[in-house]
Amino acid sequence: MAACGPPGSLRGALGWPLLLLIFVFCFACEACKNVIFRTPSNLEADKMIGKVNLKECLQSADIVRLSDPDFRVLDDGAIFTTRDVVLTDEKRSFTILLSDTKKQMQKHITVLLKHQKKVLRKRHTKETVLRRAKRRWAPIPCSMQENSLGPFPLFLQQVQSDAAQNYTIFYSIRGRGVDQEPLDLFYIDKHTGNLYCTKPVDREEYDVFDLVASASTVDGYSADASLPLPIRVEDENDNHPLFTESTYSFEILESSRLGSTVGVVSATDRDEPETLHTLLKYSILEQTPRSPGLFSVHPKKGVITLASHSLDREVVDKYTLIMKVQDMDGQNFGLMNTSTCLITVKDANDNAPTFRQNAYEASVEENTFNVEILRLPIEDKDLINTENWRANFTILKGNEKGHFKISTDKATNEGVLSVIKPLNYEETQKLILEIGVSNEAPLTREIASRSAVSRAVVTVRVQDQDEGPECHPPAQSVRIRENSEVGLKINGYQAYDPETKSGSGLRYKKLHDPKGWINIDERSGSILTSKILDREAMSPKNEVYNITVMAIDRDGRSCTGTLAVNIEDVNDNAPEMLQNYITICKQKAAYTDISAVDSDEAVNGPPFSFSLANTSPEINKIWTLTRVNGTAARLSYRSDAYFQEYDVPIVVKDRAGQSATRTVRINLCDCVHPTQCRAASRSGGMRLGPWAILAILLGVALLCCVLLTLVCGVVGTRKEKRFPEDLAQQNLIISNTEAPGDDRVCSANGFVTQSVNNSSQGFCGTVGSGVKTGGQETMEMIKGGHQTLDACRGGGHHHTLDLCRGGHLEMDNCRYVYSEWHNFTQPRLGEKLHLYNQNEDNIRAADYVLPYNYEGRGSPAGSVGCCSEKQEEEGLDFLNNLEPKFTALAEACVKR
Numbered sequence: 001m002a003a004c005g006p007p008g009s010l011r012g013a014l015g016w017p018l019l020l021l022i023f024v025f026c027f028a029c030e031a032c033k034n035v036i037f038r039t040p041s042n043l044e045a046d047k048m049i050g051k052v053n054l055k056e057c058l059q060s061a062d063i064v065r066l067s068d069p070d071f072r073v074l075d076d077g078a079i080f081t082t083r084d085v086v087l088t089d090e091k092r093s094f095t096i097l098l099s100d101t102k103k104q105m106q107k108h109i110t111v112l113l114k115h116q117k118k119v120l121r122k123r124h125t126k127e128t129v130l131r132r133a134k135r136r137w138a139p140i141p142c143s144m145q146e147n148s149l150g151p152f153p154l155f156l157q158q159v160q161s162d163a164a165q166n167y168t169i170f171y172s173i174r175g176r177g178v179d180q181e182p183l184d185l186f187y188i189d190k191h192t193g194n195l196y197c198t199k200p201v202d203r204e205e206y207d208v209f210d211l212v213a214s215a216s217t218v219d220g221y222s223a224d225a226s227l228p229l230p231i232r233v234e235d236e237n238d239n240h241p242l243f244t245e246s247t248y249s250f251e252i253l254e255s256s257r258l259g260s261t262v263g264v265v266s267a268t269d270r271d272e273p274e275t276l277h278t279l280l281k282y283s284i285l286e287q288t289p290r291s292p293g294l295f296s297v298h299p300k301k302g303v304i305t306l307a308s309h310s311l312d313r314e315v316v317d318k319y320t321l322i323m324k325v326q327d328m329d330g331q332n333f334g335l336m337n338t339s340t341c342l343i344t345v346k347d348a349n350d351n352a353p354t355f356r357q358n359a360y361e362a363s364v365e366e367n368t369f370n371v372e373i374l375r376l377p378i379e380d381k382d383l384i385n386t387e388n389w390r391a392n393f394t395i396l397k398g399n400e401k402g403h404f405k406i407s408t409d410k411a412t413n414e415g416v417l418s419v420i421k422p423l424n425y426e427e428t429q430k431l432i433l434e435i436g437v438s439n440e441a442p443l444t445r446e447i448a449s450r451s452a453v454s455r456a457v458v459t460v461r462v463q464d465q466d467e468g469p470e471c472h473p474p475a476q477s478v479r480i481r482e483n484s485e486v487g488l489k490i491n492g493y494q495a496y497d498p499e500t501k502s503g504s505g506l507r508y509k510k511l512h513d514p515k516g517w518i519n520i521d522e523r524s525g526s527i528l529t530s531k532i533l534d535r536e537a538m539s540p541k542n543e544v545y546n547i548t549v550m551a552i553d554r555d556g557r558s559c560t561g562t563l564a565v566n567i568e569d570v571n572d573n574a575p576e577m578l579q580n581y582i583t584i585c586k587q588k589a590a591y592t593d594i595s596a597v598d599s600d601e602a603v604n605g606p607p608f609s610f611s612l613a614n615t616s617p618e619i620n621k622i623w624t625l626t627r628v629n630g631t632a633a634r635l636s637y638r639s640d641a642y643f644q645e646y647d648v649p650i651v652v653k654d655r656a657g658q659s660a661t662r663t664v665r666i667n668l669c670d671c672v673h674p675t676q677c678r679a680a681s682r683s684g685g686m687r688l689g690p691w692a693i694l695a696i697l698l699g700v701a702l703l704c705c706v707l708l709t710l711v712c713g714v715v716g717t718r719k720e721k722r723f724p725e726d727l728a729q730q731n732l733i734i735s736n737t738e739a740p741g742d743d744r745v746c747s748a749n750g751f752v753t754q755s756v757n758n759s760s761q762g763f764c765g766t767v768g769s770g771v772k773t774g775g776q777e778t779m780e781m782i783k784g785g786h787q788t789l790d791a792c793r794g795g796g797h798h799h800t801l802d803l804c805r806g807g808h809l810e811m812d813n814c815r816y817v818y819s820e821w822h823n824f825t826q827p828r829l830g831e832k833l834h835l836y837n838q839n840e841d842n843i844r845a846a847d848y849v850l851p852y853n854y855e856g857r858g859s860p861a862g863s864v865g866c867c868s869e870k871q872e873e874e875g876l877d878f879l880n881n882l883e884p885k886f887t888a889l890a891e892a893c894v895k896r
Contacts, residue, residue: 030106030107030108031107031108031109031110032056032057032058032098032107032108032109033056033057033109034109034110034111034112035050035052035109035110035111035112036111036112036113036114037049037050037079037111037112037113037114038113038114038115038165039087039113039114039115040087040115041086041087041088041115042084042085042086042087043081043084043085043086043087044081044084044158045081045082045083045084046080046081046082047080047081047158048078048079048080049071049079049080049081049113050078050079050111051076051077051078051079052073052077052079052096052109052111053077054073054075054076054077054096054098054109057098057107057109058098058100058105058107060100060102060103060105061098061099061100061107062099062100062101062102063097063098063099063100063101064096064097064098064099065096065097065099066094066095066096066097067094067095067096067097068094069082070082070083070085071085071094073096079111087113087115089115090114090115091112091113091114091115092112092113092115093110093111093112093113094110094111095108095109095110095111096108096109096111141230141232142156142157142195142229142230142231142232143231143232143233143234144156144197144201144231144232144233144234145233145234145236146200146201146202146203146233146234146235146236146238147200147201147202147236147238148197148200148201149200150200152197152198152199153187153196153197153198154196154197154198155194155195155196156186156195156196156197156231157194157195158192158193158194158195159171159188159193159194159195159213159215159227159229160193161193161215161223161224162224163215163217163223163224164215164223167217167223168217168218169215169216169217169223170190170191170215170216170217170218171188171189171190171191171192171193171213171214171215172188172190172213172214172216173186173187173188173195173211173212173213173214173229174211174212174214175209175210175211175212175229176206176209176210176211177206177209177211177231178211182206184198185197185198185199185201185209186198186209186211186231188213193213193215195213195229201233203233203234203235203236203271203272204239204270204271206233207232207233207272208230208231208232208233209230209231209233210228210229210230211228211229211230211231212226212227212228212229213226213227213229214226214227215227235271235272235275235277236271236277237271237276237277237327237328237334237335238271239269239270239271239277239335240269240327240335240336240337241267241268241269241278241280241325241326241327241335241336241337242267242268242269242337243265243266243267243323243325243337243338243339244265244266244267244268245265245339246339246340247339247340247341247342248263248265248323248339248340248341248342249341249342249344250262250263250304250341250342250343250344251343251344251345251346252306252311252343252344252345252346253345253346253348254311254312254313254345254346254347254348254350255348255350255444255446256306256311257306258306258307258308258309259305259306259307260305260306261303261304261305262295262304262305262306262343263303263304263341263343264301264302264303264304265282265297265302265304265323265325265339265341266302267280267282267302267325267337267339269327271327276327276328276329277327277328278327279327279328279329280300280325280326280327281299281300281325281326281327281329281330281334282297282298282299282300282301282302282323282324282325283297283299283323283324283325283326283330284296284297284321284322284323284324285322285323285324285338286321286322287319287320287321287322288319288320288321289316289319291308291310291316291319293307293308294306294307294308294310294311294319295307295308295319295321295343297323299330302325304321304341304343311345312345312350313345313346313347313348313383314351314381314382316345317344317345318342318343318344318345319342319343319345320340320341320342320343321340321341321343322338322339322340322341323338323339323340323341324336324337324338325337325338325339347382347383347386347388348382348388348444349382349387349388349439349441349442349443349444349447350382350443350444350446350447351380351381351382351388351447352380352438352439352443352447352451352453352454353378353379353380353391353437353438353439353454354378354379354380354437354454355376355377355378355437355454355455355456356377356378356379357456358455358456358457359456359457359458359459360374360376360456360457360458360459361458361459361460361461362374362417362458362459362460362461363460363461363462363463364419364423364460364461364462364463365462365463365465366422366423366424366425366462366463366464366465366467367422367423367424367465367467368419368422368423369419369420369421369422370418370419370420371418371419372416372417372418373417373418373419373460374416374417374458374460375409375414375415375416375417376393376406376414376415376417376435376437376456376458377412377413377414377415378391378413378414378415378437378454380413380439382439386441387439387440387441388439388440388441389413389439390408390410390413390439390440391408391413391415391437391438391439391440392408392437392438392439392440393406393407393408393415393435393436393437394406394435394436394437394438395433395434395435396434396435396436396455397432397433397434398431398432398433398434399433401421402420402421403419403420403421403422403423403431404417404418404419404420404421404433404460405417405418405419405420406418406435415435415437417433417435417458423462424462424498425462425463425464425465426498426499426501428462429461429462430459430460430461430462431459431460431462432457432458432459432460433457433458433459433460434455434456434457434458435455435456435457435458436453436454436455437453437454437455437456438453466499467498467499467557468497468553468555468557468558468559469495469496469497469498469503469506469551469552469553469557469558469559470495470496470497470498470559471493471495471549471551471559471560471561472495472496473561474560474561474562475561475562475563475564476493476494476561476562476563476564477544477563477564477565477566478490478491478492478527478563478564478565478566479565479566479567479568480529480533480565480566480567480568481567481568481570482533482534482535482567482568482569482570482572483532483533483534483570483572484529484532484533485529485532486529486530486531486532487528487529487530488528488529489521489526489527489528490526490527491525491526491527492508492520492521492524492525492526492527492549492563493508493520493525493527493549493551493561493563494525495508495525495551495559495561497553503525505553505554506525506551506552506553507522507523507551507552507553508520508521508522508523508524508525508549508550508551508552509522509549509550509552510547510548510549510550511548511549511550511560512546512547512548513547514545514546515531515537515538515545516530516531517529517530517531517533517545518530518545518547518565520547520549525549525551527547527563527565533545533567535567535568535569535570535601536573536599536600538567544564544565544566544567545564545565545566545567546562546563546564546565547562547563547564547565548560548561548562548563549561549562549563569600569601569603569604570600570604571600571604571654571656571657571658572600572658573598573599573600573604573658574598574652574654574658574659574660575596575597575598575605575606575608575652575653575654575658575659575660576596576597576598576599576652576660576662577594577595577596577650577652577662577664578594578595578596578597579594579595579664580662580663580664580665581664581665581666581667582594582664582665582666582667583666583667583669583671583674583677584637584666584667584668584669584674585669585670585671585672585673585674585676585677586641586643586668586669586670586671587670587671587672588672588673590636590637590639591634591635591636591637592634592635592666593628593632593633593634593635594610594632594633594634594635594650594664595631595632595633596608596610596631596632596652597631598654600654600656600658603655603656604654604655604656604658605654605655606630606631606654606655607629607630607631607655608630608631608652608653608654608655609627609652609653610625610627610633610650610651610652611625611650611651611653612624612625612648612649612650612651613649613650613651613661615648615649619646619647619648619649621638622637622638622641622646623635623636623637623646623648623666624636624637625650633650635648635650635664635666637668641668642668643668643669643670644667644668645665645666645667645668646665646666646668647663647664647665647666648663648664648665648666649661649662649663649664650662650663650664
């Protein structure tokens with residue numbers, strides 16, 4: 001227990017009372033591990049001499065005492081000198097007493113300071129200083145107060161190296177504040193390692209200085225690794241907070257709810273963040289005009305909100321707030337600043353418009369319109385010339401007939417009541433209108449829930465006026481039966497005098513009658529028919545016949561009306577056929593549709609009935625009629641009908657029994673398209689005058705003379721006639737026979753004619769063969785008509801094909817020269833060739849015949865001789881189905 005006693009050096013300094021107390025504690029406490037520190041003989045004040053582990057000795061200690069007043073211990077175990085201490089002896093010790101009052105436990109630590117005088121020597125050049133890799137020659141973290149008042153130079157701390165115990169060590173520093181800007185702010189005593197600051201420092205400019213300390217021997221050898229030596233500048237509250245703007249401007253709607261955000265103010269502080277120096281608090285210093293509790297501000301966020309329901313633009317439209325911000329969380333010793341906040345109150349429609357009076361009166365003369373009769377002023381406290389102030393007027397009651405209109409005067413905001421439809425005093429002498437007013441913008445919810453629409457009653461008195469007759473209704477109607485006799489009298493247009501409610505004394509005059517069918521009685525207004533009325537003659541048809549009538553009173557005043565005459569239809573029109581000439585191509589169609597129309601009304605019109613009139617049995621045998629619909633029928637013919645024109649009489653009857661017989665001329669033609677028969681039909685239906693007939697006769701006589709002259713000349717000069725040069729290129733084979741028989745003809749257009757006899761009818765458009773008799777060649781041609789197919793034989797073995805023209809002709813008329821034959825056949829063969837080289841869509845066929853004089857080998861047509869491959873008994877039936885053979889033959893016959 002002797003180790004617990006104080007050393008002899010402390011007896012005189014502490015005195016016996018304190019020593020006695022320590023001895024008492026020592027007898028009741030337990031000693032912990034002793035701590036030894038090696039220190040220099042001279043110790044400066046506030047110098048750290050070492051650190052002990054207090055927790056290791058007593059974890060729960062709540063009282064720490066030191067037996068030597070020259071030293072003090074911190075909570076972390078660091079031991080500092082309280083004043084300058086000189087160690088005269090080699091050893092000095094003191095005791096740290098630890099106490100736990102709750103557990104009533106005590107422990108102590110004995111600290112021994114040793115001072116050993118040694119002679120420092122210089123390091124031999126070959127001697128190395130031992131370095132420990134983990135050794136830290138360690139000053140504690142250092143800080144200094146900004147804007148320090150000194151005295152300067154100000155001691156900061158001491159830097160020491162363990163190598164200083166054995167060698168002479170020199171200390172040095174570098175970094176910002178030493179050899180970098182700001183220069184010469186810090187320096188170090190190279191012998192003692194004491195670090196000093198030469199002047200005050202502003203933390204907002206430099207918050208930390210990262211110095212690097214070095215320890216070296218006399219000969220410049222580094223005794224230890226460089227030591228980072230950060231010096232932190234501790235903040236001082238030397239900066240006032242500043243608002244981001246000197247003046248803030250905000251707006252808020254006057255109808256805003258409680259707690260609505262007005263705006264946000266903010267401020268900044270240059271002092272150290274997250275400290276009391278920058279912990280800002282916002283508040284409102286002053287409000288102008290004064291309205292306590294109208295606005296509030298969040299102390300931390302600076303959000304200004306509405307704190308009252310009494311915000312009213314019509315009372316105050318602008319507020320000025322003086323905002324205050326203070327650091328140190330708003331403590332009285334904190335620094336502060338102010339700013340101005342201007343708040344503009346925006347208008348809301350929280351005031352309903354009201355009429356200045358509840359009742360108004362106005363007057364207007366009858367029969368006047370588009371005139372202003374009254375102005376209704378209103379009052380509204382909202383902002384002028386805004387949608388919250390501008391008024392909308394509405395006539396709520398009394399304007400069911402649309403006589404009035406109310407509008408808003410944009411300049412004065414008054415309601416302008418006008419008459420837009422004439423009033424009649426005889427019908428109404430007084431009207432009561434109820435008018436409401438509202439704003440263009442809707443009222444706020446609170447105002448709309450507790451206030452109704454402002455209303456005013458307007459009494460309008462109608463003033464009597466002497467007026468003329470009145471045509472009412474302006475349009476009147478009568479009915480007259482079609483084809484009525486002239487002079488029929490019926491009631492017409494009737495006007496009246498509104499004053500007397502009578503039509504006596506009025507005169508009537510007809511202003512407009514489209515066809516002059518009607519006369520009007522001047523005194524009674526009755527109408528008389530002046531002509532036979534024809535409903536079908538009106539344009540447009542089936543419309544009413546309008547007459548304009550004027551009524552005039554004794555004073556010359558007048559009115560105008562319309563009398564609509566409805567003409568009742570009479571079945572006076574039989575159905576009419578739409579077609580009178582029809583061309584039927586027998587190859588394409590076996591029938592044709594005919595239709596009819598009736599100009600009468602529908603009750604006297606379709607459905608129609610169609611039938612053949614009593615005609616010859618031949619027509620009834622060939623043609624038949626079948627019904628298609630109510631206005632059309634289908635006219636069909638037998639398949640063995642001849643190619644010619646037929647006159648078919650048809651009876652058409654409407655539903656009321658009115659009928660008519662029409663003869664339809666039908667051209668049954670051997671064609672593909674009706675346009676092929678159009679020229680023939682035109683010539684067939686042409687009527688010639690006497691001069692035209694005379695001209696034709698003269699032309700025929702002249703032609704006969706020319707032909708006779710040519711024949712005589714040819715016979716006299718040449719005995720043998722040959723084909724022209726161009727015909728020789730057509731590859732036709734000259735044959736002395738007409739095989740396969742006299743009743744079949746190979747047509748130039750690909751058709752086979754019917755058997756021809758005296759009673760049959762056939763179409764002849766065929767080409768005869770060239771024949772050779774006695775050295776003379778003749779080309780002959782069949783032209784069509786009733787003709788017995790006999791050989792027009794001359795003499796010897798000369799053979800020809802007779803021409804069929806619808807009558808018996810002499811043999812001499814059957815002969816034609818080559819030019820006539822060529823002019824007849826050339827266009828027909830070209831047309832046939834063009835049609836059969838196309839498909840149904842009129843697109844050129846893929847196997848279009850090429851214009852070669854020589855077909856080459858492998859032609860699908862084979863031989864171009866249509867009759868050479870057939871025997872007489874086989875006939876020419878293959879020509880009914882046109883094949884490539886016909887295409888090749890037709891091409892060979894076409895002159896290039």
